[in-house]
Amino acid sequence: MSTDNRLKINQLLSDNPSGIVYLSSWMVGQGYSLDLQKRYRKSDWLTSIGTGAMIRTGQDVTYQGAIYALQEQAGLSVHPGGKTALALLGKSHYLQMAPNKITLYGGADERLPTWFLNYDWGLELDYHGSSFLPPEIGLTEIEHKTFSIKISNASRALMECLYLAPKKQDLLECYQLMEGLNNLRPKEVQKLLESSSSIKVNRLFLYLGEKVNHAWFKHLDVSKIDLGEGKRSIIRNGVYDSKYKITIPKELANDEL
Structure with a gap:
């Protein structure tokens, strides 16, 4: 993963509270393309909990x-x-x-x-x-x-x-x-x-x-x-x-x- 993409995911996670769900459609609107989201999941930054929704890997989300x-x-x-x-x-x-x-x-x-x-x-x-x-x-x-x-x-x-x-x-x-x-x-x-x-x-x-x-x-x-x-x-x-x-x-x- 490039440095820019790593900085971008760090920015996303630091700008939002922990323990929340991230909606794929919302992320696209924030500048995170579907392809980039796929890379974040592959790199184990994010984990899918169903179509169109992700959580930060390792976090307990209620x-x-x-x-x-x-x-x-x-x-x-x-x-x-x-x-x-x-x-x-x-x-x-x-x-x-x-x-x-x-x-x-x-x-x-x-x-x-x-x-x-x-x-x-x-x-x-x-x-x-x-x-x-x-x-x-x-x-x-x-x-x-x-x-x-x-x-x-x-x-x-x-x-x-x-x-x-x-x-x-x-x-x-x-x-x-x-x-x-x-x-x-x-x-x-x-x-x-x-x-x-x-x-x-x-x-x-x-x-x-x-x-x-x-x-x-x-x-x-x-x-x-x-x-x-x-x-x-x-x-x-x-x-x-x-x-x-x-x-x-x-x-x-x-x-x-």
Whole structure:
């Protein structure tokens, strides 16, 4: 390998944090041709983890390093959300969490690349693509070793949980999660609810917020939130709440938690 090419790979590795995935398409845009990338793999500087993705040889790369690449190199809105985000934020310590499962969210037209799906991250991936919330709001950055990634903040994370309820997320657990969110920012919650296109999520979030009776709930302007028209049957054989026009679990309605 020529001195110039060696200097170039050193520059790439020094300019970027350790423990991340390098996307081949992004590298081409940075001036690293496909042929040059092939030379770096042959010289054992980089190791392929699937078509279009590489890591620095010898480094232990976790799913966070892959999320970093999707966000910073591919410009995707894919992010840890729901219960995973709440766990990362320390908001779900009293709930039963699957230690080897992470929940990711992205836009309705976004898909996890094949290399991400096929690589063994040592955990189960649970991905949901939806556009019920805009991709640019309700996110916060968390540090992971040498870099940071965007994840859902607590308000958005709970809304993502409610989006999956009741088929893929237990509503009683959502209530328990809401109980722990006593310090949400009213303006932040208001913006998310006004931006949400899911009537189910909006009604359930307000129902749970009011039931828990957190101080921030009193500062919301419900008149600006789209609650739709008519009744919504959330679950079968539930109890009907006339204010929010939803059916909810009997245990939740009767405070049998």
